[in-house]
Amino acid sequence: MSDKNDIIESLVKKEYKYGFYTDVETETVPPGLNEDIIRLISHKKQEPEWLLEWRLKAYHQWITMKIPTWAKVKYQPIDFQSIVYYAAPKTRKAGPKSLEEVDPKLLETYEKLGIPLKEQERLAGVAVDAVFDSVSVATTFKEKLAEKGIIFCAFSEAVREYPELVKKYLGSVVPYTDNFYAALNTAVFSDGSFCYIPKGVRCPMELSTYFRINASSTGQFERTLIIADEGAYVSYLEGCTAPMRDENQLHAAVVELVALENAEIKYSTVQNWYPGDELGRGGIYNFVTKRGICKGKNSKISWTQVETGSAITWKYPSVILQGDNSIGEFYSVAVTNNYQQADTGTKMIHIGKNTRSTIVSKGISAGHGQNSYRGLVKVAKSAINARNFSQCDSLLIGNKCGAHTFPYIEVRTPTANVEHEATTSKIGEDQIFYCNQRGVSTQDAINMIVNGFCKEVFRELPMEFAVEAQKLLGVSLEGSVG
């Protein structure tokens, strides 16, 4: 009898593949947060006065705010004064100019992560911005993109080179008053990616940012801002990993997307931060605010996320559907294994007429993992004929994990049509035995069932990412049964 549970319990013993540490000389600021630290970060980045002022406003807001406690996650209180808010590899002064100037150790690191930065070795059709701790170390294919007028660069570079664009849109979707972590991010954000697609341009390649936390005791606070001007299209990918450490490290990012009339932004994430060990020691706290606004008519924003890493995930990629006929989509796979916890979902805020949103959430819980879907569908009075369809499915592997669904629906117009479907299922011994009896191993059976479960979401990912995501899922769940 107990055998039965044991079988379903022990499939996750695979080492985290990206847990290595790169030994580079790092420049850091002293731990803790106060005005001086913020001034120091801003100074290091040679920022204009307005940005420093904005940071300080955010900081003063932040110190009045309380840590949100409504999420269904448990963890020891974070000591914000022990975190190092800025860490950068000590090799350059004002941002990467060409790959030749990048420390070979960093290039090697990305190589090891499967993200070669040398353009000739890249998969054709993917441009990468590599963010290492607090700074962007390299951006590939910049010139090629520039031919079409596309700006894709490190955030700090954008502040210097394109201050008007940054000033116009930064904080326009996620104001610093939004929430505790958004305020913190605004005060201390160090780098990130900036992307602008001009009117009528279809970005010819996938843009991608690869985030790597390397230094210990530091937090990563990056800021991403993507603007698709009228009629533009861009597909953007985000990946992330971190070394294995016993400590918990904080990652509090803000991502803002702006889609103008007839524009489309497709944002895909494969989140693979270090999840902690099988006893729940260490791992990244991933507290992220992601939001897009469909500002213009007929615009579209689509979030696809595969969340397999982090000790705790707290994120709700959302869409404000302001333009008439605009479309918001959220496709999510969230995996929690061992002692991982995830509270993730989306908000779809319908304001414009005939706006449509689709939510497909697939939560997979194994080990002692706790997985919650939390979603808000809000339809304003002005959103005549708005439509939403939500589907939240949970898959349980074993008897010690949990799945929870918290859908919130607020509708202010009778013309709206909102549908919500939810299912919970369990990978049963019987299913696994059935597969075994046909010659399929237990691990392959789980992968098969899990991939089948996630199919609708994987379909939304760009090709190379979909393959990667499937593999990642396999690794994440390795040892969850056996």
Next chain:
Amino acid sequence: MNNGQIILEIKNLHAGIEGKKILKGLNLTIKAGEVHAIMGPNGSGKSTLSAVLAGKSEYEVIEGEVIYMGKNLLEMAPEERAKEGVFLAFQYPVEIPGVNCAYFLKSALNEVRKYRGLSELDAIEFLNLAKEKMKLLELPEDFLKRSVNEGFSGGEKKKNEIFQMIILEPTLAILDETDSGLDIDALRIVSEGINQMRKPDKAQLVITHYQRLLNYIVPDFVHVLANGQIIKSGGKELALELEEHGYDWLTNGKG
């Protein structure tokens, strides 16, 4: 392999579940080319026998041995048994939502082929094979695209079991109450599928409560299982006697 070679030999098998002994000294020898039927009343141990042969972990073998093709079957993991050519057509096939029949069966077939040192089939080769065999069982066109057993009728589930058996070509097929839940047309189609797999180098163990399946699949031997033991063996005519007299006729005398 020739007719007459021993495929399965069960010696003095005692087995049970959750501390309850169900099989109490079962003996059975099956040779290549033979079809054996095991009949018996409810609770006699028929399903336990199929579960133990397939390697279901909740079942415990207390005593005895099972030799399959000269190897100790009980030491093998369930997937190893499958790859060695032991196939169980389940009485209640489970649903696997999200995994379509084509993907599932192709994975299974390629596992088995790899184990046997054969090349793996690619998607097109597999589809050609599957489509050909589907006709035999009168399976609908969209069948391969549907999730394994999800929303299948009772008849479709059983057809799927036999379809898989035909594709995987096992040496020993164990058919657990394959006739249950089938209407007369489905029973005929399923039986034809099973008979197709009746070959000199293969064997079948047909477990059934009722005689009616044996009108279609004519066994070489019929065994009556009662109280965890085979209490009578005979030819196909034994099934007819059971149909006429019921199991009481045999079990009463045993006290």
